[in-house]
Amino acid sequence: MNRRTFLRSTCLAVAAAGLGVCPLGTARAQDQAPDGAAPPGAGLSIEDERFVRPAMFYDRLEGGIVRCRLCPRQCEVAPGGRGACGVRMNRQGEYMTLVYGRVTALNNDPIEKKPFYHVVPGSMVLSLSTAGCNLSCKFCQNWQLSQFRPEKVEARYIEPQTLVALALKNDIPNLAFTYNEPTVFYEFMHETARLGHEAGLRCTVVSNGFTSLEAQRKLVPFLKAYKVDLKAFTDDFYRDYCHGRLKPVLETLENLVGLGVWVEIVNLVIPAANDREADVTAMARWIKTHLGPDVPIHFTRFRPMYKLQNVPPTPVADLERCCEAAKAEGLRYVYLGNVPGHPGGDTFCPRCGRLLIQRTGMWAVENHMDAGRCPRCRAAIPGVWS
Ligand code: SF4
Structure with missing residues (x-):
């Protein structure tokens, strides 16, 4: 195929x-x-409860406010509000994701x-x-x-x-x-x-x-x-x-x-x-x-x-x-x-210079790697190969 x-x-x-x-x-x-x-504008209702689940990584503060710890913004969100990302909502002091x-x-x-x-x-x-x-x-x-x-x-x-x-x-x-x-x-x-x-x-x-x-x-x-x-x-x-x-x-x-x-x-x-x-x-x-x-x-x-x-x-x-x-x-x-076809998208062995993987656009068109190694000098090439 x-x-x-x-x-x-x-x-x-x-x-x-x-x-x-x-x-x-x-x-x-x-x-x-x-x-x-x-x-834009063609979405499903935000009220659809299938998408709404308890959020991870947040603290409850006074007055029903929550502080999100998921990202460095650390948004503090009042009841009824959402964090800066627009997909996490404070529902009566419980923080919820809206995109599950x-x-x-x-x-x-x-x-x-x-x-x-x-x-x-x-x-x-x-x-x-x-x-x-x-x-x-x-x-x-x-x-x-x-x-x-x-x-x-x-x-x-x-x-x-x-x-x-x-x-x-x-x-x-x-x-x-x-x-x-x-x-x-x-x-x-x-x-x-x-x-x-x-x-x-x-x-x-x-x-x-x-x-x-x-x-x-x-x-x-x-x-x-x-x-x-x-x-x-x-x-x-x-x-x-x-x-x-x-x-x-x-x-x-x-x-x-x-x-x-x-x-x-x-x-x-x-x-x-x-x-x-x-x-x-x-x-x-x-x-x-x-x-x-x-x-x-x-x-x-x-x-x-x-x-x-x-x-x-x-x-x-x-x-x-x-x-x-x-x-x-x-x-x-x-x-x-x-830049499709540019040789800067190919992988070369840093030790001997052998071409290891040739790419065109987003395709790998030739792969000469041998079990994670250069086939010529046997240098180990770091990565996830199998
Ligand atoms: S931007 Fe979103 S993920 Fe980041 S802290 Fe604010 S609510 Fe949490």
Whole structure:
């Protein structure tokens, strides 16, 4: 069965089960939900109790107020109110998630699309999202999902065990929590990952890294890989473009690497916003010092999006300069992303230079790895290879 046939059969199975969208031929280099997956204003009622479950990680304060500990925002929410992410609500002093099982997109993607380049190349991943986010990036690629309250986004109710069964039935070996920020649907993700892990699926997270360390620790035992967007290396950028902060994301990266889950980093390079060479160099130096030289970093190409329609696409030469700066700091696996066919998307042995994995767009088209090693010099290449 070739890839297209495989995709088609899987998507048909998804559709036949009435389980949401699964478009064919998604030729996107970023981990991005399909156009039209979630038109605003077409959602299900927020009163539908199937989606409402007790939240994890919060404290009760005086006057019925709750303080959420799920992410570094630590929202304090009065009765009847919601946290900044818009998907967690204080109901008479009890904090509730509104997005349990509230699936807004469901696709069978190549794992390179997440992007994971050191996780079983060429394998497929059942990828799902809900709605909402705890950041508000001006360049969000999935803003139709992330920047609306859940009642404004088209969705279906799907239970965790149904998702796991769907992956198994279609021989999809991986699960990914992705498209919108998985932190905000933590309870649903946690249960799905727990069941998926028990069933032998590799569970992965694609995140902005803006998550409490406490929540990460409780989830990581069920995970194989975690992709973190490191959006820039300045607090100013996080504040001005994302309504966030840099430090918690760095703490996330250190925590995840310390916990032993496989981590890859993505830095979307936006012209005249986060592309200063000195900042890229400082980022690479920090990664090498705090995480080690083997954590892959992907410098990916920006395209005009959401509130940054007036910013041009990143020149390829600028991406190449970012890659060179990171390599000069000693990082061993530096990738250039979102430029299909560019050799910067291939994996080379850092010891002897042998081509190990060749990629075109989001596909691994050649894989010369031998049981996690370079076939020529036998150097061990870090990652999740089986
Ligand atoms: S997860 Fe949502 S409610 Fe909780 S602290 Fe973060 S933004 Fe606030």
